[in-house]
Amino acid sequence: MGSHLRLATRAVETDMPVMVQIQQLIRGAQNAVSLAQGVVHWQPPKQALDKVKELVWEPSISRYGADEGMPELREALVKKLQEENKLCKSSVMVTAGANQAFVNLVLTLCDAGDSVVMFAPYYFNAYMSFQMTGVTNILVGPGQPDTLYPDADWLEKTLSETKPTPKLVTVVNPGNPSGTYIPEPLLKRISDICREAGSWLVVDNTYEYFMYDDLKHSCVEGNHIVNIFSFSKAYGMMGWRVGYIAYPSEAEDFGTQLLKVQDNIPICASILSQHLALYSLEMGPEWVVERVKGLVKNREIVLEALSPLGEESVKGGEGAIYLWAKLPDKYVNDFEIVRWLAHRHGVVVIPGSACGCPGNLRISFGGLLEDDCKAAAERLRRGLEELVKDGMVK
Numbered sequence: 001m002g003s004h005l006r007l008a009t010r011a012v013e014t015d016m017p018v019m020v021q022i023q024q025l026i027r028g029a030q031n032a033v034s035l036a037q038g039v040v041h042w043q044p045p046k047q048a049l050d051k052v053k054e055l056v057w058e059p060s061i062s063r064y065g066a067d068e069g070m071p072e073l074r075e076a077l078v079k080k081l082q083e084e085n086k087l088c089k090s091s092v093m094v095t096a097g098a099n100q101a102f103v104n105l106v107l108t109l110c111d112a113g114d115s116v117v118m119f120a121p122y123y124f125n126a127y128m129s130f131q132m133t134g135v136t137n138i139l140v141g142p143g144q145p146d147t148l149y150p151d152a153d154w155l156e157k158t159l160s161e162t163k164p165t166p167k168l169v170t171v172v173n174p175g176n177p178s179g180t181y182i183p184e185p186l187l188k189r190i191s192d193i194c195r196e197a198g199s200w201l202v203v204d205n206t207y208e209y210f211m212y213d214d215l216k217h218s219c220v221e222g223n224h225i226v227n228i229f230s231f232s233k234a235y236g237m238m239g240w241r242v243g244y245i246a247y248p249s250e251a252e253d254f255g256t257q258l259l260k261v262q263d264n265i266p267i268c269a270s271i272l273s274q275h276l277a278l279y280s281l282e283m284g285p286e287w288v289v290e291r292v293k294g295l296v297k298n299r300e301i302v303l304e305a306l307s308p309l310g311e312e313s314v315k316g317g318e319g320a321i322y323l324w325a326k327l328p329d330k331y332v333n334d335f336e337i338v339r340w341l342a343h344r345h346g347v348v349v350i351p352g353s354a355c356g357c358p359g360n361l362r363i364s365f366g367g368l369l370e371d372d373c374k375a376a377a378e379r380l381r382r383g384l385e386e387l388v389k390d391g392m393v394k
Helices: 018-028 046-053 071-084 098-109 124-132 152-161 184-197 254-264 271-281 285-293 295-305 334-345 370-390
Strands: 090-095 115-119 137-141 168-172 200-204 225-230 243-248 322-326 360-364
Touching: 018 334, 046 271, 071 090, 071 243, 071 271, 090 098, 090 254, 098 124, 098 168, 098 200, 098 225, 098 243, 098 254, 115 124, 115 152, 124 137, 137 152, 152 184, 168 184, 184 200, 243 254, 285 295, 295 322, 295 370, 334 360, 334 370
Parallel strands: 115 137, 115 168, 168 200, 200 225
Antiparallel strands: 090 243, 225 243, 322 360
16 A cells, blocks of 8 residues: 555554454354343433424424534533532533543543553543543553552652653543443542542443442532533433533633534534433433332343352352453453353453453343343353363364
8 A cells, every 4th residue: 555545553553343243243143142241232222212292393303503513402411510420610511322422521631642541441431532542651551450440649749750740640430341330439539549640530430320338429529620420321212322521610611612522523413413312311210220129130140150260259249230341361362252152152352351350251231121131141150161171172
């Protein structure tokens, strides 16, 4: 290929999306069922969908809207943030999903060559967002071995010793891919460390309603903190693509710079989708919490399926829709295990190497109804039993 036809190094050197690889694997494996993608099995509220159907022929639905989001949706979200999340000094921008929200923030806050901090196991799309924008000095911190909590001591040391100071630190709470919930005192300590160092803290709260065992989700707020939220999982709106950014109202010029990015990516989130988000929000958090309760049984089913690996090998699951499992030490090539499970046992999971931790698996328990989850989990259990006892039998 001639030099005038070269592809961007940023794109070429960005990791291939693991979900694209997994979708290809599912298509190639006969009758495979998925415990891979982070989805939920429910649809948006029927009342909300019925209202949206009436709007399809409205001329405003086909026009551009305000870049930052429909005023009535943003007003409702500000109220929600104040009442549910105790975020009282935050402004809102509506985005085409939480992934786009994160890209907006990377482009607004980071320059190519900046250093940033994540914690392993990390969310693969966030890592890719840094790569494709030229932010390639990605410092990956450890999780605590027994809990997978971000190591705050490591963070404090890294932010104080790295020059120039890393521009941004990001965490997902509760975690993707681990399902680990960061306790409020630890989240506040991470926030304090970032504030003192002069680093932005970006917290992805996509799974705010997905909490188990009587745990309660909490947020932190400050002029150095940006929070991300999503409608995708909570309201079953994965394909409708609506998320939002809660950014500090007092941070000078933040909203102005964010608008520049927004206007050059989606201009605005889908108008029809924003209406659905507004109508879904009117159902209240109770609508979501009731459905999340049904996932407790799925979690138990998948936990049992992972038992051949040993109790100490399974972590997370306090929140979100994921469990994190360590493979036997000799299986570092986890993608090879994932392909083997798909083709021999008809079940698909995510390789931990996509999240910076080779030799592990991410298992999602949110996308199937209980009976289907049982069937998928039985395939997984049989596969892991065979793996531990006899290896990768062909």
